[in-house]
Amino acid sequence: MIRRLSRYGRGRMRGISMTWLVGIAFGALVGVSMLLVLGLAVTANMRNTFSLLNDKAVLTTNALERRLRDHLDLASGAVVQLKAVFENRSLDRGSLEGFRPEILAAVHANPALDVLVVTNIEGDEYGVYRSATGKLWPFQRQQVPEEAKRYILPKIAAGSPATWGPLVKSGDVLYANVTVPLATDGVLKGYLTAAVSIDELGRTARQLDDGPFATVFIIANGNEVIAHSDIEDYARPDGEAPKLPLTVDELGDKALMRLATAPTLQNFERASAAGVEVRDLESDDGGPDFLSMTKIIAGYGPGVWTVGQYYVASTISREVQRLFGSAVVGLVSILVALGLSVLLVRRAARPLSEISRRAQFVGDLDFDRVEPLPRSRVRELDQVYQAFNAMVIGLKAMNTYVPRSLFRKLMRLGVDQAAVASERDLTFIFTDIVGFTSLSENLTAARTAEVLNEHFAVLVGAVEEEGGTVDKFIGDGMLAFWGAPDERPDHAIAGARACLAIAAALREANRAARAAGREPIRMRIGLHSGRVVVGNVGALDRWNYTVVGDAVNVCERLQSFGRDVAPEDEMVILASDTAMARIRAQAGGLLAGCATRVGTHKLRGRSGAIAVWRVDDTVTPDEIVPVQGGIELAG
Known part of the structure; x- marks a missing residue:
């Protein structure tokens, strides 16, 4: 005679113990995976991680440095070449306008130049500046328009080399400027100055950005951010991105704020030999940790420049995942383990997920949405189901009388x-x-x-x-x-x-x-x-x-x-x-x-x-x- 049990009855069902089921399955899964995979992967992983990061540090920072030098050296090269043309000529006030053909030709030939100006020792000036539309406008003597004030004359002697002055902001654009002395027989007669926009460096930083987990930056004078590939992430309440330059604290980039005090990692010998410093930017507020790669560049202003980038530390490890392609046995075991895990977890999690879903209704005292749980062939689940159903019945009764x-x-x-x-x-x-x-x-x-x-x-x-x-x-x-x-x-x-x-x-x-x-x-x-x-x-x-x-x-x-x-x-x-x-x-x-x-x-x-x-x-x-x-x- 077959005894029929009610779907929600209290009869005891014989079933498989979930403890044994999950324990044996996961034990076998972990054993097979660990034996086949760890032996092949760990050794190769440890050996190659630092090699990959050394290469990445050198390549990325050198590319950024090369772009920066290429852009700025156009200006310094232009004034050095024109120095030989101008310094043996008269620089009195009446002669300055005679420099116009050479200045116009130099600015036309070098699109990077935004200002080129000759200044005599009395302070009289003659030059050309490039407007926002790209048109060239001459200016002379003391009548220098505000739009052309993109440079500051440094203090240099007759024998000084090309000297970079401090950065100058005109409108919303930041300019770097370089000056060479004009002298005759060792006597300083005037100066030749060129200014170039730093906007190109900002575009370069964005081009070299690897993606959402990396940030490329350039810092001038130790603490002045002049290029940042993710500047839009620091938009103000009105939705506009902040205008550079800003100090590190003003920008609010927590990774850059930790850059000055973060320790240098000693495991990157090749990067260190190339002048690249790798730092671990650990978070102290629960945020993500970062790994920075920076290089110091001198000679482009009163202070040094820092170029580099930082990554979310957890993303760096993805570069070594290619090593597992050669571990055929390990890959097969992982795929098998993954398939078994998915099947087992889905099977085990389905009833637990259903209990959790209905328990949320109980927690909200929304008993009308709680339906009785069915019987299960897994003994422990069946006991939990029946206990849950009994609990809901009791809570419904109690909730009738308790607000x-x-x-x-x-x-x-x-x-x-x-x-x-x-x-x-x-x-x-x-x-x-x-x-x-x-x-x-x-x-x-x-x-x-x-x-x-x-x-x-x-x-x-x-x-x-x-x-x-x-x-x-x-x-x-x-x-x-x-x-x-x-x-x-x-x-x-x-x-x-x-x-x-x-x-x-x-x-x-x-x-x-x-x-x-x-x-x-x-x-x-x-x-x-x-x-x-x-x-x-x-x-x-x-x-x-x-x-x-x-x-x-x-x-x-x-x-x-x-x-x-x-x-x-x-x-x-x-x-x-x-x-x-x-x-x-x-x-x-x-x-x-x-x-x-x-x-x-x-x-x-x-x-x-x-x-x-x-x-x-x-x-x-x-x-x-x-x-x-x-x-x-x-x-």
Whole structure:
């Protein structure tokens, strides 16, 4: 006889142990992979890694240095060649314009030149500058236009070689300038200066960029970034890329900021012999580590230049992956292992993934989306499935009686600590429907429950919107509080805002009720702050997270006192002087006219008198907000 088991039954199924299944499979997988692959790959990997990185360091930095020198040496070569033509000629003011043909010819022949100028010892100048459109414009004497001021004359002697001055920014373009002295018989007569744009170096940096994990850069004068291949990654809030030059700190490139203090790696002998320094730019803020390759270049200005690039360190290892192509046995074992791993992991992960997906719904208390898990032939999975199904059934039952907002707070704060009974300063509201007994006389039991459910849904929504906790429903009334289980200093403000939200919702519901010909509802609300005991209260297996204390009674008495203050009004919100004092201290939104003192009264069942305030229920919740320092309540 074949015994049939219900799909979700509690019968025990015989199955394969997942521990044995996964253990044997992964043990064999790791053993085969390690024996066949590690012996072949590790030795070759260790031997070739530094060789590859040495070659890469030398090739990339030398290519960048060559491009930089080629560009700048065009300018220095031009002024050195023209020096022999100009220095034996007169440089007085009237003779300067005679240099025009040679200057124009030199600038036409050398597109890299943006300015070429002759300056005599008295400071008179004659030269040509290239405009943004490419047109050449002459200038002379002291009438040098702003657009042509792309150079600074260095201090040089008659016998000085071609000397590079400091970088000059004109408009949004950065220029390098080089000057040679013009002398006769050892006597300095003037200067010949050429300026070239550095924009070409920026384009060169972008051309040499290997991809998203590499950055090419040029730094002048030790700390001035003049070219950066990934400058768009540092765009300002308006979306525009920053304009170079910028200091390393101004740019905010964390890799370059670590460049000056990072240690030089000693394993790159060939790179070091070629003048290339390789550094490990370790991150100290949890970001990626980088490997930099730099070279120092002197002779192009007052300070030295640094050219190089850096890579995300994890990407460098990809260059040695080609070594595995020769390890045929290792490659085959890896492919086999990969196939087995995929099949096994997919098989094992599918049910676990399904448990995880449904557990997320449980964590969100969204039990309506949690379907029962089916039976499994794997013994451990079957036990977990059945335990999960039983847990969901129990949580559904419990959640029927425990507010979801309270349940989430206790789970977030930790039930063991948050639910321990303790004395706390809280704010409470107590609500009641005026004359509900007579109102329900003409309703069926089902309609009465429907009206109450709709009413309580509005109340609960207002309380939870302000982060409050619904304690219980008492007939047609509700008790809610703020300040527990999670502490908050503005609990009095939150309670007041909830009262006003309830009032606004009541007016809207009553307008709809009158339009439909139904009887409107009138309400009373008490608002009070004070110290009570809050936490788990009960015995044995019957516990309730609630508040206990005289302050709760005061709140209920305030609600009842509403019938004496305004028995016919649609909404009456009465607050104690204690609650108002807290609101005065924390908020400036509740000003004069929004709350009225109705006197000092002895409430039912109490020996002492308290000051009672009536809150204007037409005030919107947004008018009561915490402000720094607080504003005293007028009146």
